[in-house]
Amino acid sequence: MNKAAIDHPTLKQALTAYRGLREKLALWLQPDNLERLRPQLRFQTGVLAGFAFLAALLLGVADLSTRGVIAQRQQEDLQASLEQVVPADVHDNDLLTDTRAVADTQTSLGQPVTTVYLAKKQGQVSAICFKFVAPDGYAGPISLVMGVSRDGEILGVRVVAHIETPGLGDKIEITKSPWVLSFNGKSLDNLTVEQWAVKKDGGAFDQFSGATITPRKVVQAIKRGLDFFQAHRSEFIDAP
Numbered sequence: 684m685n686k687a688a689i690d691h692p693t694l695k696q697a698l699t700a701y702r703g704l705r706e707k708l709a710l711w712l713q714p715d716n717l718e719r720l721r722p723q724l725r726f727q728t729g730v731l732a733g734f735a736f737l738a739a740l741l742l743g744v745a746d747l748s749t750r751g752v753i754a755q756r757q758q759e760d761l762q763a764s765l766e767q768v769v770p771a772d773v774h775d776n777d778l779l780t781d782t783r784a785v786a787d788t789q790t791s792l793g794q795p796v797t798t799v800y801l802a803k804k805q806g807q808v809s810a811i812c813f814k815f816v817a818p819d820g821y822a823g824p825i826s827l828v829m830g831v832s833r834d835g836e837i838l839g840v841r842v843v844a845h846i847e848t849p850g851l852g853d854k855i856e857i858t859k860s861p862w863v864l865s866f867n868g869k870s871l872d873n874l875t876v877e878q879w880a881v882k883k884d885g886g887a888f889d890q891f892s893g894a895t896i897t898p899r900k901v902v903q904a905i906k907r908g909l910d911f912f913q914a915h916r917s918e919f920i921d922a923p
């Protein structure tokens with residue numbers, strides 16, 4: 684720092700204040716002083732509050748510094764999920780940027796607004812995909828993503844998050860069993876309403892041995908996904 688800057692009155696004042704503060708802190712931290720303060724309740728409370736403030740500050744800094752990375756990873760995860768349910772050859776656009784927000788209370792997709800990703804080939808919508816939730820899994824909500832062709836046939840379904848029991852309900856995951864592939868090609872036209880159920884309930888889809896609740900709830904949620912598609916089809920497919 685050059686001499687002119689050090690001579691600046693405001694800087695001088697700040698330096699004096701800083702030195703005073705440092706001296707006060709050094710005195711306060713003297714072992715004798717701390718020994719005297721330690722039994723006092725307000726000292727204990729102050730130390731506790733100080734640590735709590737420090738912890739909160741560190742958490743805040745950690746949260747701020749990781750937020751961007753987390754958002755980027757979530758975006759990558761989403762892209763990977765969408766790519767699994769909409770084959771690459773049915774679109775030439777970027778699914779993540781061609782979206783519609785659809786408010787829908789009728790078909791209970793487990794969320795008030797559903798983001799619909801439009802798959803387009805040469806400007807024409809060829810398929811759509813969306814995330815939705817089966818709110819009533821055995822252990823908790825099951826998040827899914829589903830791709831539907833413009834004719835209403837399922838192109839693919841994947842479970843993206845769940846807390847079902849390992850070894851029982853988790854066969855809904857593609858990494859655990861191919862069960863979820865049994866929805867490919869299914870639609871409201873090629874199955875009756877009764878067939879949209881697990882076999883134990885008279886439907887077309889397998890349940891798992893000793894675990895009927897999870898697949899039952901997933902089948903019901905996927906059927907609601909198709910109902911949602913049908914209810915809003917013209918908004919996605921026929922819209923310019």
Ligand SMILES: Cc1cc2nc3c(=O)[nH]c(=O)nc-3n(C[C@H](O)[C@H](O)[C@H](O)COP(=O)(O)O)c2cc1C
Pocket residue numbers: 821822847848849851852853890891892893894895896897898
């Ligand atoms: C510890 C424990 C965990 C279970 N986890 C699941 C599960 O994740 N999904 C499920 O459908 N059933 C689960 N079940 C079984 C259900 O309680 C229920 O018995 C079963 O879904 C009914 O299927 P079933 O008609 O084939 O017997 C679990 C049972 C126990 C005791």
